[in-house]
Amino acid sequence: MPNLLPGSPETLDVAKAQARRLTSALQSTLPLKHGQALELIAKIHGQESWGHLRSAIDEQDAPAQETPIAPIYLSTPEDGEIVFSRMMAMEVLDLCKLRMGWYGLQAHEFLSVLSKLDGGVDLFSAERPELRFFPEVTLGDLRQAERAFLAEKGRGDGNDTWMADALHQMFKAPSLVPSVPGAMDANMRAILKPFQRYDRYPIAGLNGDLASHCIHGICTAPSVRDAVNCIPGSIDLTGADVSQQQALGRVLNVPCPAVGFKNPAAGLKAMLGACLANLHDGEIRQKRPRRTTVFVSLTDLMLIGGAEVMLAQARSMGLCLVVWANRMDLDSQGLEPILNQINSLLEQSQDTGEIVASSPSLDETLGGTVKVPKLGERLSLRDRAKNALAQREAERRKR
Known part of the structure; x- marks a missing residue:
């Protein structure tokens, strides 16, 4: 497609106005039709024809094609807060089930989010993501993992991090084991x-x-x-x-x-x-x-x-x-x-x-062990016999 040179008209209306002024200026010496004037204006601005100039102006005026832009996530002060540390994925998932009722699909999806966290250690089996051990996980880590999971599934607008935020709130509770009055x-x-x-x-x-x-x-x-x-x-x-x-x-x-x-x-x-x-x-x-x-x-x-x-x-x-x-x-x-x-x-x-x-x-x-009498009581004959056997057994073991 032709490109406009510096000084070229920015719009078609400007180019046509220039053609009309040119026609008016040359009317006494060189009468021109409007189409001829348009062709001369195109030549003046370095284009082969009016059609080329028109195409160049139309191309310039057309809005640029939008390209998808990756969302930019601005970190917040709370992103650096440690949500949990020295815990296994299985343990965190158990807490979500016990305290927030995450079962079925929610539990499965949350485990998928945890599997996308960096810094995990496979202690026992690399084939079981629930056995990964995490020395330290921040809120920012969790949010990033949840966004990656949603993007992989083609869901959400990339900003939905409700699972990470819910987990953050759960661990901020004074006690994960609530007291029951009475x-x-x-x-x-x-x-x-x-x-x-x-x-x-x-x-x-x-x-x-x-x-x-x-x-x-x-x-x-x-x-x-x-x-x-x-x-x-x-x-x-x-x-x-x-x-x-x-x-x-x-x-x-x-x-x-x-x-x-x-x-x-x-x-x-x-x-x-x-x-x-x-x-x-x-x-x-x-x-x-x-x-x-x-x-x-x-x-x-x-x-x-x-x-x-x-x-x-x-x-x-x-x-x-x-x-x-x-x-x-x-x-x-x-x-x-x-x-x-x-x-x-x-x-x-x-x-x-x-x-x-x-x-x-x-x-x-109790065979082989020593029974001690309660305060104010005497051992029965059977218990004394057991104690005698226990003492013999202890002496035998020492030898």
Whole structure:
């Protein structure tokens, strides 16, 4: 297409006006028709003909074809806020299901959004996006991942980040485990009632081997450290000590991130799943872990989905989980499935201050253990005989 030279008329009306002035100026010496004047105007402006000049002017006046422009997302101060850290995709998804009701399609799409986040680490399996571990994720990271997901699906205008914003608000809540008014007394009764008719045995009298006598337990002692100290070799996941999580990884022979899991109960669930997968994989040589007592807090346990399934898996792997009831003002419906997997109670004796255990299975498995009499009571002949056998067994083991 012809191009206009500098000084050319900007519109067709200007070019035609120039032609009329030229016709008027040359009327006395060289009469021109209007068409001839238009051709001369085209020559003056470097075009071969009026048609070329007209095309050049029309091309210049035509609006430029719009090309799609990638949206520019201006970062906001809140984009740099950390939404969650040291968590697995599966754990974040569990929270969205428990706290926001994201099931079915919403849960599937949110997992797809998480799979687009950079910086994730495949701890156990690169083929399962729900097992990716994220050391740190900001709101900007989540929004960018959601936009990429929507663009891939051809949905939205590229600015809709409601999932990222909803997750941000959820984690800003004061507590992810809300309290239930009036639930404290009812929950305490539900915990204590099944064990009222059983004797209390000092844990020290069990030779520190609680896992051999109990399936899982719940501890109501004000300080969990008192119970942990009574069981040598136990693992305490109730605090922020990452070395305890790494110790669990060594027991289960599975990897544990160097920074540890923010929720140790979620880490326990992930590592148990990896250990079970290795046991069922014929190509991986995996030994069953040794019997170990593991302490975990109730609030951490209620933040993961399928806690009752995890307790059953732990039992099959030889782990004795002791759930520390660090809060009692919780939803009883969430507490009930956990209590159904528990057969032992650990509490602090009001008389002596020591940690005692009660369980329906303790009386059946007390052979070889020492029973301590209650205050003001005498041991029966049967219990004294058991204690004598326990002392002989202890001396035999020392030899």
